[in-house]
Amino acid sequence: MRALVYDAVGAAPEVRQVPEPACPADGVLVAVAATGVCRSDWHAWRGHDPVVLPHVGGHELAGTVAAVGPEVRGFAVGDRVTTPFVNGCGRCAVCAAGNPQVCPDQTQPGFTGPGSFADLVALHAAEVNLVRLPDALGDVPAAALGCRFATAYRALTAHARLGPGQWLAVHGCGGVGLSAVAIGAALGARVVAVDLSPAALGLARELGAEATVQGRDPVAEVHQVTGGGAHASVDAYGSPGTAAASVRSLRRRGRHLQVGLLLDPAGTSLPMDAVVSRELELYGSHGMAAADYPPMLALVASGAVRLDRLVGRVISLDEVPAALAAMDAPSAATAGMTVVDLALASSG
Template sequence: MRALVYDSYRGPVSVRDVPEPVAPAGGVVVEVRATGLCRSDWHAWVGHEDVALPHIGGHELAGVVATVGTGIERWRVGDRVTIPFVEGCGRCDWCASGNSQVCPEQQQPGFTHAGSFAELVALHGADTNLVRIPDSVSFEAAASLGCRFATAYRGLVSRARLQPGEWLTVVGAGGVGLSAVMIAAAIGARTIAVDPNPAALTLARELGAEHVLETSDGVADLVHELTGGGAHVATDAVGTPEAAATGIHSLRRRGRHVQIGLLPPVGGHPRIPMDRVIGWELDLLGSHGMAAADYPDMLALVESGALTPQQLVRRVVSLEEASTLLPALEHARGAGITVIDPWLRRTPRRPRPNSPSESS
């Protein structure tokens, strides 16, 4: 199969032929129809994540079950599926309680094993982790749910318990941040989006942000002014110490901050304004994806039209195009989500033995 591969951290990224994966026990192989290009993939490429080299990234995906491993009860070849980026083991107490997103034995496509920047990907713990895609939801929309949208949904709904009428500050209007804006609008919350990119702010306003602010030193003070005392909830959807501090300083007393953007300990753990956290009794909450068990409520909102993740998909690219886009993610300024179709520009499509015939 063709896959997007790099052999060293910050090294060249190329499309090459690699052996097809084999379904693990309790797992499946999925023919990838859509996979998101995410900043987390960039973190792996630069070495902020410890991945085995050479490596195939990609963790937001949707596709069709191509082969089924031993011990599978719920899935068969041809099923349309997606998966959270955390694959729980399915055996521990955390998985049994529906919290596989914090499973101690978790695996992650694109990080702990080869990911979805390929025509095929092997996935573990299928009966615990796979999620059926409704026929009305496209592969592109489903792929966007696996990391950015689902993480924002869990962060706001389950962790911060954002309520109708509350103010939310979203720092960073990339894929996660725009997902948060859409989810807040569906809940009935009032959102302020903060980002240095005017195009991203324009899209945030289209998706429901009441106010948009370009990043500046005084942005937290502006939030307090606009909200009459500060936001009830804030989220860092970027993953920088500056973005986290902006979110925290934008909160009113006893507010809740949700950290969604990755803050890798590069050069030591990042500084957080704990004096404000203590003095104002703020809650700091982490959000690490969302378990498959929690997908039905979110998918029901997607099917009803209350949530429209497909609006975030701004372009679909080939593996070849992705090879140049991945290293450039650090400074990317495009708005919305980029999705890779690993089969794009393969005409005619290369046949596979027993390949599902369903088209997207």
């Protein structure tokens, strides 16, 4: 099968023929139709997350079941499916409690094993981790669900506890940030989007942001726009600066959500004096369980959120290396998610 492989950290990935993966006894093989190119893939390629080399990345996927393990019930060849980027083991106490997104024995396609930058990907514990896709939802927008959109959805619904008319500040308007903007607006929040890119802020307004703030020190302007600070604030980028700004953007008793991955968590300094004196709440958010997808899919089906508007570019598998390299210095001229359509021929 085709797969995009890199042999060393930072080495140029290349499309080559590799053996097909074996189907896990408790899992499935999925023929990948579309897969997102996420900043987390860039983190692994640049060596920020350890992976076994040579490696095939990719973790946001939509496709069709191509093979089913003997222990799997309820899924069959031909089913259109997606999956969270975190696959729980389905056997431990954490999974039994309904939290496979933090399973201690989790697998992650594209990180703990080969991922979806390939014709086929193996997924474990299928009965816990597979989600059937509605017929009306195309493969390209469905590929946006598994990491960035689902992570933003759970952060806002499980942790932010937004009430109608409350303010949500979103720091960083990449894929997960724009997802948070769209979901927050659909949930009835008033959203202020923060980014350096005019294109990203323009798309944020199209997705429902009531206000936008452009700048590296947005705290004062966020407080002014929101009349005293946001009720909830998301660091959707992941840097010491955006994390601290998110916390400082909150009003008293506000909720900070850390969604963006921090390259050097030990070097991140949050204003804990404000956390204590203002009784702020701090949350991490790490994906979402497959069992929790139905309300999210219902929100999409309602038309309140347009997944297709979150997709900025559709590319072929051969174009992924350039897309990853472009994340070294994100462009201020483009916005939205990049999704690979596996059916597209090489642009070269």
